[in-house]
Structures are given as C-alpha cells and as structure tokens.
Amino acid sequence: MDAFREYKGKIITIIVLIIAIVIGLIILNLKSCAGRKKPEPTPTPTPEVTAEPLPTVEPEPTPEPTPEVDLTSDESITRYISQKYPISESYVPSDLRTVNVHVSKPQQLRSEAADKLEEMFKAAIDDRIYLKLASGYRSYREQADLHSYYTQTRGAYYASIVDDHPGASEHQLGLAADIGCWNGACELSYCFTNYPDYTWLKENSWKYGWIERYPEGTQSLTGMAYSPWHYRYVGIDEAAKIHESGKIMEQYYNIQ
Ligand SMILES: [Zn+2]
Numbered sequence: 001m002d003a004f005r006e007y008k009g010k011i012i013t014i015i016v017l018i019i020a021i022v023i024g025l026i027i028l029n030l031k032s033c034a035g036r037k038k039p040e041p042t043p044t045p046t047p048e049v050t051a052e053p054l055p056t057v058e059p060e061p062t063p064e065p066t067p068e069v070d071l072t073s074d075e076s077i078t079r080y081i082s083q084k085y086p087i088s089e090s091y092v093p094s095d096l097r098t099v100n101v102h103v104s105k106p107q108q109l110r111s112e113a114a115d116k117l118e119e120m121f122k123a124a125i126d127d128r129i130y131l132k133l134a135s136g137y138r139s140y141r142e143q144a145d146l147h148s149y150y151t152q153t154r155g156a157y158y159a160s161i162v163d164d165h166p167g168a169s170e171h172q173l174g175l176a177a178d179i180g181c182w183n184g185a186c187e188l189s190y191c192f193t194n195y196p197d198y199t200w201l202k203e204n205s206w207k208y209g210w211i212e213r214y215p216e217g218t219q220s221l222t223g224m225a226y227s228p229w230h231y232r233y234v235g236i237d238e239a240a241k242i243h244e245s246g247k248i249m250e251q252y253y254n255i256q
Helices: 002-035 111-126 142-153 154-163 190-194 194-209 238-244
Strands: 096-098 108-110 133-134 176-181 208-213 228-234
Touching: 096 111, 096 142, 108 111, 111 208, 111 228, 142 176, 154 228, 176 194, 190 194, 194 208, 194 238, 208 238
Parallel strands: none
Antiparallel strands: 096 108, 133 176, 176 228, 208 228
C-alpha cells in the first residue's frame, strides 16, 4: 500500500506538472499572439501614374505655299528673268505680233500680252486717259546696244540698274511694256508719276494682267531702279493675286 501511495504521489505530481506546463504554454502562446506584429498592411496598389497631358502647342503657321506657276520655261507667261536667271542670246518668243496702240514707232509683244495691252489702252481712253507704248519687245542685240549706249552716256552704275541687260530683260521675253503719256511728256522719267496716267495704270493694270514691276523701294529685291513706266505681263489670274498680295514677283513667288 505504501508503494501505491508513493506512486500515487508521483502520479499526482506528474499530472500537476503537466497541467502547469500546459497552462504555461497557453499563457506563452497568448503573450506571443499579443506580441505578434500587426499584419503588414496590404500595400495599396500604387495607382498608375498618368502622365500629365502635355500642353497643346499651337502649330507653327505653315508658310504660304509657293503658288505653282512656271517661272522657268522660256515660253511661260510667268517666266522670271533677271541677271541671276537670264535667258539665252538666241531666244525669240514664238508668238510676237505688232501691238495696235498709240506708239512712236511699231512695237511688238507676245500675242496674249498684246491682246490685253490693247484692251487696257481702250479702257484707259474710256476713262479719258491717253497712253502711249514707248517700248515693247527688244531682241538680245537691241538690249546689248542699249546697255552699251547707257554705259557710255550715263555710266556703268546707271546701266546696271535699268532693264538694259542683254539676256536679263523682260523686254526680251516680249512680256514688258514701257508706258507713258500720249504726247511723250516725261517719257521714261520719274515726272511721269505726276500725271493721272500713272495713277490710272497703278490702279487698273492688274485687271488686264499687267503689274508695275519695279515699284518704288524695291531695288534691293529686284536689283533694278524704281521704274514707274515699266509694266510686266503675267496673265490675268497671277496679276490679280500679286496685286492683292501687295508684293512684287520676287516676294510673291519667293524667288531668291
Ligand atoms: Zn522697261
């Protein structure tokens, strides 16, 4: 019986120990839970970074397209000519004809230019403006003689700024007209600008396809002196557009 009691005491002691251990573990476990780190917060997904819309940039104004006209073919009504863009010595327009207007000596122009010049002179007469065609077509040879004459009588500078250059004059194209008063007053002179004939031409020539080619203040662009008597035929449509633009050929066609 003593042995049983002894066992019983040990068993009880073991049971108590086990209970104590279990309780201890429970407490430790509770502490452990309390001490657990809070769960890492689920990271909020970073919103997609949307790029700030770029400020709207106004597009650069597109330069006016260069009008599509033929500035280079010899027979083109809009053939551009200058010392930089000359024409050959042998060029003679294929459709020259005598112009039926008031002249001192017979003058020729290309057919279309002649038609429109005649119309213009008639319209001027209707407005009591009486014009004279002082000079129309001039051949390469005539240009060379004129250039030589001006060089000798007026000097090299003068000869370099008037339209006497062989191969570089609109007169050789048959598309230029030097226009003055009926009676020849102030012919090829600046005093022509004092006459109503000059004013009428400035206001009306474009309606007939003719433009004042070397206006005042344009020598730096054309290389030619102000020539209020010199008109150029470019055709009705182009003359109207150039007149409307307020530009000269070099500016309107962007010719460098
Ligand atoms: Zn001229």
